[in-house]
Amino acid sequence: MRTVEYIIRWGDCLEILKEYKDDSFDLIVTSPPYADSRAKTYGGVAPDEYVDWFIPRSRHFLRVLKPTGTFILNIKEKVVNGERHTYVIDLIKELRKQGWLWTEEFVWHKKNCHPGKWPNRFRDAWERCLQFNKTKKFNMYQESVMVPMGDWAKTRLKHLGKNDVIRFNSKVGSGFGKNISNWIGRKMAYPSNVLHLATETSNRNHSAAFPKALPEWFIKLFTKEGDWVLDPFAGCGTTCEAAKELQRNSVGIEIMKEYVEIAMKKAPALERFLLEERGTYEETEKK
Ligand SMILES: C[S@@+](CC[C@H](N)C(=O)[O-])C[C@H]1O[C@@H](n2cnc3c(N)ncnc32)[C@H](O)[C@@H]1O
Structure with a gap:
């Protein structure tokens, strides 16, 4: 098994990223604050x-x-x-500019959402996962996320x-x-752009953590x-944890010390030692 890097940095991603060279990462997966939806837990930014x-x-x-x-970019507009x-x-629109x-645009359907009703709407059970690229020729390994064919094939391929x-x-x-007939006899199919994943906040020590299956x-x-994965709003390090398990190197940046500490605990002792040797966590702490 190859050794992968698991680097957690404490601070504002705006400042910390200045230290990184151009073209350093293969993937950025992140869930930033949804404006000021969690103002009481980790601050936030007014929608305007x-x-x-x-x-x-x-x-x-x-x-x-x-x-x-x-x-x-995993995000959702608040009401x-x-x-x-x-x-x-x-x-x-600004990102395109x-x-x-x-x-x-992928949809994360939170499949364990309990029912709810407000005067003018129902329970919000989905979030956006927006995909942005620098060029049209980006790396994509579609075979790695194939799913069992499913029941659609039984009826659709008969007629x-x-x-x-x-x-x-x-x-x-x-x-x-x-060519629909190409799917006859196949066991696996490509997935759609809707991901049906349960939320799992209560066991991740962060009120807005996404399930590990999402970055995975x-x-x-x-x-x-x-490859190298970056999460600039790392929270308790879910993306980096998923990256490590999949043998990818990762950098997570988080502004709240308590979440940095949780993320750090996910690194095995040796990796934490390497991290401190390199001074990434300690040095930022002294600033
Ligand atoms: C929606 S949460 C991310 C949760 C994460 N996906 C997880 O699974 O734990 C957003 C995180 O961004 C952090 N944050 C807010 N502003 C930041 C900034 N400027 N730089 C780095 N982190 C920031 C917040 O403290 C919060 O933990």
Whole structure:
């Protein structure tokens, strides 16, 4: 088994990322504060100021990401005065101006959400995972996230129409085509862009931690063993933990010391020793 680096840094990602060279990371997976939704736990930024706060940080994300890399942003707009605020939509537009390609949007469906009702809406059971890239030629290892064929095949493949047995080009002019009959006899299929994952906050020591399966899925899809993963809003280190288990190197940056300490405990003693030798944690603490 190869030794991978597990580096947790304490501070504002805006400052810490200045120390990193251009094109250092293969993947950035992160869940920043959702504006000021958790103001009491770890502060936050007012929705109207969110884009201005985020953009200087994402400038560094763009710089430190390799041209073949991917940036996954897990985020959701909060409700303000009875309406969904538009900071996520505004942010997407500003990120495109900054030079990012908005390649895809995945939906994280929180499948264990309990029912709820407010006067004008129901329980919010999904979040966005926005995919941004620097170029159209990014690394993607689609075979690593294949899923069992599922029940759709039993009925769909029994009743094939004439367009199902030829390569049928998309009518929207996307250049994509499909031949449904290619799936006959196969055991595994490609997944959709909806991820059905349960939340698991109560056992991760962070009120807004995402389930480990979330970064895990993107790490498998966009990196290979030995690659470098960054989480600039690392919380209790879920992304780095997933990266370590998948044999990827990782850097997590977190501003709250209590979360840094939780994340540090996830590193085996030897790795923690190496970390202190290199001074990454101790030095930042002295500043
Ligand atoms: C939504 S939580 C991330 C939780 C994380 N995904 C996990 O599983 O634990 C956002 C985190 O960003 C941290 N944070 C806020 N501003 C930051 C900044 N400027 N630099 C680094 N971390 C920051 C917060 O303290 C919080 O822990």
